[in-house]
Amino acid sequence: MSARALSDQALSRPGWVQAVVVVLAGLVAMGVTAALGLWAAGAADLPDGAFPRVVAATVVTSVGGVVELSGDVGGLAETAAGLSVIPLSVTLVGALVIAAGFLRPLRHRAVAGAGELGAWAGKVAVLWLLGLLGLALGARQTFRISLGEGAITDIGDLLGLTPEIGFTTDVPLSLFFGLLWLVGVLALALLVSRGAPLPGRLLRFQESVRPAAYAMVVLLLAYVVLGFVIGLIVAATRGHAVETFAVLLLGLPNLVWLGLTLGLGATWDGRVEGPFELPMPHVLDQVLRSSEVQAVNVGTLSEQDGRWWWLVVVAAVLVLGAAFVMAARSPARVRLWQHAVHMAVALALTVLMICLVGRISASYGLSVLGIGDLGGDLAGELFLRPRIWIALGLAVLWGLVTGLLGGLLAKRVRRRGATP
Structure with a gap:
């Protein structure tokens, strides 16, 4: 077998090292984008060193993860809060980087079996879930908030109220939606790229x-x-x-x-x-x-x-x-x-x-x-x-x-x- 054939065969069967590179590149790109955007928005001034945790929460929400808000001002007060928004700039950057990395080892193939594609996607998915789990566990923080000025502040000082608001991640839901997001990105990458291989049974749909x-x-x-x-x-x-x-x-x-x-x-x-x-x-x-x-x-x-x-x-x-x-x-x-x-x-x-x-x-x-x-x-x-x-x-x-x-x-x- 020629050297070129051996090289093509090696490229056609990407392993765990290549999967690590793909996932790491995607997470780093998303983290950098989120960090720069939040810095420009003034989030770097958040107290208690919360900036990295806010960045992690932003990355988690960008792939459909669920971040829950909570408040605590004692038994004499009541709070309610909710937030649902996807920072799609971070989403788009991650999708482009991961899709490019996923397709790169497949570029020399004309046709690939469903098992081969499934194995390569499975390696990426396992490492992606591990990375997302780490971010989800780190995306939690509590802040103290001001009651403002006037009568409410005076009452709060008198009663010793220290209002707090925080956020945490619903880990199971975030992993579920994050996996769905990854599946969608990989599937769309295979559909969009003319040079990406497809299983023989799907060639008629391309x-x-x-x-x-x-x-x-x-x-x-x-x-x-x-x-x-x-x-x-x-x-x-x-x-x-x-x-x-x-x-x-x-x-x-x-x-x-x-x-x-x-x-x-x-x-x-x-x-x-x-x-x-x-x-x-x-x-x-x-x-x-x-x-x-x-x-x-x-x-x-x-x-x-x-x-x-x-x-x-x-x-x-x-x-x-x-x-x-x-x-x-x-x-x-x-x-x-x-x-x-x-x-x-x-x-x-x-x-x-x-x-x-x-x-x-x-x-x-x-x-x-x-x-x-x-x-x-x-x-x-x-x-x-x-x-x-x-x-x-x-x-x-x-x-x-x-x-x-x-x-x-x-x-x-x-x-x-x-x-x-």
Whole structure:
């Protein structure tokens, strides 16, 4: 057997060392991104050396982990708090790094058995769970909080109340959702990469699934790149550079993928009450800051600033571009109606993913001897959630139309299977 054949065989059977490298690279990339974003947001000034634990909690939540908030102010007071948000910038960085590392040893293979792929994915999964377990166990901290000024402070000092709030991780749930996240990342990596091997029984699906999956990844990344460029321009021209970088490093996909759904015509319901400040454009904060639930769509945003209609134009251009990419990577024998169906299904699944991971929910309340009702001045609430069925219906319509147009445009491009 030649040296090249031996090298290819070794590469085709990645072992534990390569799995360690993949997992470690992913966790380090996510940790660095989270740390820089939290530092820019001012979390480095947290007391009691809590910054590393907050970073760990951020990484855990970025893969779907559950972090629970708790409070303790003694028997004469009551607290309530909750937080549910995914820092998608950290999520995206980890997904890209782990996917690239997972695919690298497979790049010399045309076909791989299900057992081989399962064994390689299993090694990565075991080490991933161990790393995530360590982060989840370390993601817990308690802080003392101020009661503010006035009568509540005087009562607290008189009674010796020392309000505390903390966070901890639901380890079993975090490991479960973290494993689901990893499975999704590895599966999507195999679907997107044209050069990645698939088991023989699945080869017949690659012509319909792979181009659509690739096009959706291109669409999502295009929005992220566009948002990053806009963020850099804002940081350079309007000040608040540190705060802007905090948003870019923690929640950029949260913003731009929300913009994708709004550009397609979707509506989100939300409300901001209390001292919460959204790391989002000021117009969105104006729309949401109300005592009642507000509808967020291009129409309501444009009432504050007419430039928000550009979201529709951007969505039309980028979604059509994704449809063209999908059609150009598909075999020439695929019919126009099939392009439309493939695009509709892919875009609907993409919008569903955004609706599930883009939700935001945060609340807190504090009451001491009945002063400061849990729903009053010392309370706050923030939430943003989509109207999923309307969003999915619009995604299907956009997919059908752009799939047809993309297929027509791709006819001018020579594709696999085309006759000269």
